[in-house]
Amino acid sequence: MTSASRVPHPRASADRLGRLLNLVPYLLARPGIPIADAAAGLDVTEKQLREDLELLWVCGLPGYGPGDLIDMAFDGDRVTITYDAGIDRPLRLTPDEALALVVALRMLAETPGTGTRDAIERALAKIESAAGDLAGAPVAVRLPADTERLDAIRGAVERGHALHLTYYTAARDETTERVVDPMRVLMVGGRGYLEAWCRRAEATRMFRVDRIDAFTELDEPAAPPAQAVPQDVSHGVFHPTPDLPLVTLRVGRSSRWITEYYPVEQVRPDGDEWVVSMRVTDLGWAQRLLTGVGPDVTVVAPPELVDRIRARTNTALDQYN
Amino acid sequence: MNLAHASAEITHRGPRLLAFLLVSRTRTERLVNLVICLLSTRRFLTAAQIAATVPGYEHDPEDPRDHEAFQRKFERDKAELRELGVPLEIGTPNAFDNEPGYRIARREYALPDILLEPDEAAAVGIAARLWQHAGLAAAASSGLAKLRAAGVEVDPQATLGVEPVVTVDPAFGPLTGAARVRRAVTFAYRAPENDEPVTRRLEPWGVVCWQGRWYVVGHDRDRRATRCFRLSRIVGNVKATGRAGAFTPPAGEDLISHVARWSGPVAHNGRATVTVRPGRAAGLRRWAIDSVAGADGDVLTVPYSDVERLAATLVGYGPDVRADGPPELREAVIQQLKEVVARYDRLSATAVPT
Secondary structure, X not given: OHHHHHOOOHHHHHHHHHHHHHHHHHHHOOOOEEHHHHHHHHOOOHHHHHHHHHHHOOOEOOOOOOOOEOEEEEEOOEEEEEEOOOOOOOEOOOHHHHHHHHHHHHHHHHOOOOOOHHHHHHHHHHHHHHHHHHHOOOEEEEOOOOHHHHHXXXXXXXXXXXXXXXXXXXXXXXXXXXXXXXXXXXXXXXXXXXXXXXXXXXXXXXXXXXXXXXXXXXXXXXXXXXXXXXXXXXXXXXXXXXXOOEEEEEEOHHHOOHHHHOOOOEEEEEOOEEEEEEEOOOHHHHHHHHHOOOOOEEEEEOHHHHHHHHHHHHHHHHOOO | OOHHHHHHOOOOHHHXXXXXXXXXXXXXXXXXXXXXXXXXXXXXXXXXXXXXHOOOOOOOOOOHHHHHHHHHHHHHHHHHHHXXXXXXXXXXXXXXXXXXXXXXXXXXXXXXXXXXXXHHHHHXXXXXXXXOOHHHHHHHHHHHHHHHHOOOOOOOOOOOOEEEEEOOOOOHHHHHHHHHHOOEEEEEEOOOOOOOOEEEEEEEEEEEEEOOEEEEEXXXXXXXXXXXXXXXXXXXXXXXXXXXXXXXXXXXXXXXXXXXXXXXXXXXXXEEEEEEOOOOOHHHHHHOOEEEEEOOEEEEXXXXXXXXXXXXXXXXXXXXXXXXXXXXXXXXXXXXXXXXXXXXXXXXXXXXXX
């Protein structure tokens, strides 16, 4: 108990040590930098930066005499390191840092439609060279190659115009015309999306680029209203909400893959079958997907979906008699 | 002491020396001094020499309890430096002494010179923001902080036309770590067609992102063959086993090809004739290469590769579409429709009325 209260949190202490070892070379590279700018650049508060400088001010080479300690000159609100005591370079990248930067750059380089691919590849080569032995990050990335449409959309978005879209909505199986104010283009899970304010729905929408069948740039500028806020896509694009209809299925062994492709609420084994529940935006979509998905998938709820599948299948079969 | 005061006194050594002597030594300060000391020495310094030099290690070596406390403190500090990535070298100070000594080789410590053009620096800045995974996001931003300390100026406002959202499964960190040092791993793997996870033993060559999903490729020690595993199917922790450098991945191996071979491009050489009710089946119309108005709807020509798969799509469209040809498509649709009817008839026969 007592040791826990006496020993400072090891992570916090390691973080601060790393920050301090970085601080001297950072300031060395920027003589006379305003303290406020340095704090912003280092992502710390001004108060924290001043405390860090106070600590460094009593550190230095063995002997710890006047000429051994780290020294700095202040000119108003500006600071210059005048003696670095030998920590003039930042510490090399750790394996995790090299991995995180190299993989993210490879991901960027693979992303279709980025206008600065050349710069990304040059940056990647330099980071890999600086990382030395760690450069061979054992990670390879390949994203889909359908660059043409994404490229066209990106160009249109960068020019800052509102767009007229011909868009296929899979949930309702319809192709509609709409005017949107583009906000950003992004890749999620290997697919391209245009996030935009849809004037028809009066809401922010995520449009799959492969379902934009045609688009034209309008003369008016893109002007998303204040309430158009980018969606958090860190957990995917489709976020089922409790107000959506809940569908329950019995799924045989050979069709269990659908639980990996569609966000499901619950999976409960029942004998050899799985009882799967999922939320869907539209019962018509559920009917189209689930009727033909496989010979061992049966919808058990809601009853209106079951009735709809039976009625439509029987009518469809009548066509062939 | 504060800096406003300090700056006024910057030329006066007196108060500063006083501050040096009087302030209570924090752990961080001791560690900074330790790093500076070990960077400045070419000789290996023993623990006793370090204790006699670096402020914060003062103790009485003759007092066993005090000495033991020092040793524990020094061990903790070494561990912290290593965790931070400081390359601590161990060697013997001289031929007459078995006591280990320590130093830090500057060449190993320092980030090599890196000069990034503004557009390159912007790309790195954007890349560092892509991670949605907390651990990798932290690693990317501390890596970026080192580049900035090396003099790289990064525009935080820079954007690219398209930004990938990079998410990874929890197994990503342990698997890339094991692949890097070439250690074997053990994990529980659950393919959806199996009821229970199966323990797999793998020599991981690398991790691959293919069409938005992550896979690990390597030599499966039980199957004695190359295998790919989807990271999202790994259950629980990945455990690294055995020594580092336990295997050598095949040279020049294209890891992506192992994953991609199962999902290459599909040729849609078949041509189906499908009659579609006016205004319906928009999704099917998008696939059609031709559409002609007929007596009971639009007659589409739809390219396809697999009869059963196209039939399943048409079954989903129900009475909105009718498969007219080729005959094997028509038969497949009828067969599948009959199966659906039979399945739902069984369902209502077994369902308990409520």
